[in-house]
Amino acid sequence: MTNEAVSTAASGAHGDLRDSHSLLPSVIPPVAESLRYNGRNFAQWGQLVELTLIGRELNDHLSAEMDPSNPSYKSWKRDDAIVHVLLLSSMTKDQLPRMAFLKTAKQIWEYVEKNALKKSNLWRTYELVIRAWNLRQGDRSVTDYVNELQTIWLELDHYRPIRNPDEWEYTLRDRMFKFLMGLNPEYESVRSQILNREKIPDLEQAIYLILEEEGRLQVVSSTLKEEASLGMIAKVKNQRTGEADLQSADKVTGQDAHETYQNRKSQGSRDNKSSIVCHYCKRRGHTKDKCWDLYGRPPRAQAHSAHTGVSDPEEAEPVEQGNVKCMGKSNTEEVIHLREELEKLKALLSSSAMTSTLTRPGKEPEDFTL
Template sequence: MADIKTGDIIPMQTISVQGESSNVNSIPFGYRLSDSNFKVWSKMMEVHASGLGKQGYLTGKIPAVDEDDPGYVKWSTEDAIVRGWLLKTMEPHLLGLFIDLPTAKDIWESVTQMFYDGSDESQYYELRCKATRTRQDGRQINLYFTELKSVWQDLDRRRPLRMVCGADLKTRKEELAKDRVYDFLAGLDGVFDQVRSEILRMKPIPGIEECFNLVRRESQRLVTMMGTKATMTAPPMAMATKAPGSRPPSNGSSRSFRTHEDIDKDKLHCNHCNGTRHTEETCFEIHG
């Protein structure tokens, strides 16, 4: 029979164990642990063990049982099953390094120490950089905020808070929330300088969701009062028409220099405040 080469598919074999599912002793997936695939292999092993309620044998949350304990036979059998998963899914040149270790936890920890390359730290660092460098850059507020929230969620998944003391945990959460408010405000476009300053003067500084709502309302107000787009970047022609001291075209017709948007606004009337150039749907007295 030909030797199995690196990356060959492992045939799925099932060994019946009394009192367990017929799948409990099957190999969890179809390729072996090599020198370069630890990250994928370990994730798939965790999923397989969790699905069968055996992850505690990897992490040590299901502790070893003394030989004279009534539960030793059951624990020893299940630990051997998990050890089998680990050892059967290794390349032959790696198998000899771990086969003599006594428990699944010992094998799991030894493999992790051998192959862990710090990639999680590198990814966490990249996410931290992205959280501080992300900018609005003319986008709508909700798109900018959604991108930041996605980065924060990835950070939380990679490094959850593990403090035991309730007071310390609360303090750390408050500090983290304030840092995210600073990241959000720092990335806003310059048109929001005023609302940014107002938020920073508040005591205490509001949470990130409230800050987002304050900035969003300011964005809507600017759209209504200034006629700019939701990105807060006025078109060049509109800026030219509103610049102080701007001169009309040489033919003397100032109306020909106005945008169609300005001309259309002249026809609007608000029945609520009796104002012009807007309607009740965008009235500042109603909507703020």
């Protein structure tokens, strides 16, 4: 079979051959590109091929051939061709030229297996052991973590098959330790319980216990998130209520502060006025230049006095100077009234004197000064 024939057979595996009434459509499933044999993934590819052929009862074509003289040879040859095409159609294009001169499915299988194990068995085993040992759960779920570990272990079992039961028991124990070692810290309590048991469970039991703990933690986490959400809503609500109360309190406090300021201002004004003394009337609350006794009451003060009955809006207190005590506001009005009446009388007398002088010339006017 030439290279061109091999390529044609491989590319036509899902085409013309599927249109026939042979067993091919039920034997050759479509193979994803990532699963095709590329010279470095014999373990995964080989497992896929074996499972496919076992399901069709054609797996014996990988390990045995039939003598052409056998009466069933023709039927066997037909089935072998199907397996042959399956192997070729599940390889990458760069692998096909090497299979050009191989006549049976058994020859292809042995050639691929021999070269794959010869090239990469030791290094691939080393790589898988390191990868399994360094693997940690991290952001994965427990299920994903277990699946990745088991994928590595399956490939290791292919490269390094274990046939001794005692050795297999220790291998499973080591894998259980590795599984527990790579778990996240939240599983520490269950991990300690497993290791402190008198009889250490096997790998499957340990995985089951950890999966149960994962389910419990998910329920707890969901509950805590719900409570945190409700708490946040309550906190925001309380915060808004507190802000409203604070604004109301600030408003009241501001009003109180304004009133306090006005009261202090008024009190300070009264205190300042009470410390002022008039040098003319000797009363507190005003200075000499604003003394009513000296200059008279202004119109506004007169109106205030008529309305309230108080001649001075400030409560003037008598001031002692030596042994003399000046009168207070109660006597001041009488004094002012008497002075006004006296001024009127003097004006009247002065007017009378001038009249008398005009009627009797040559005679000096009399002095009526009081």
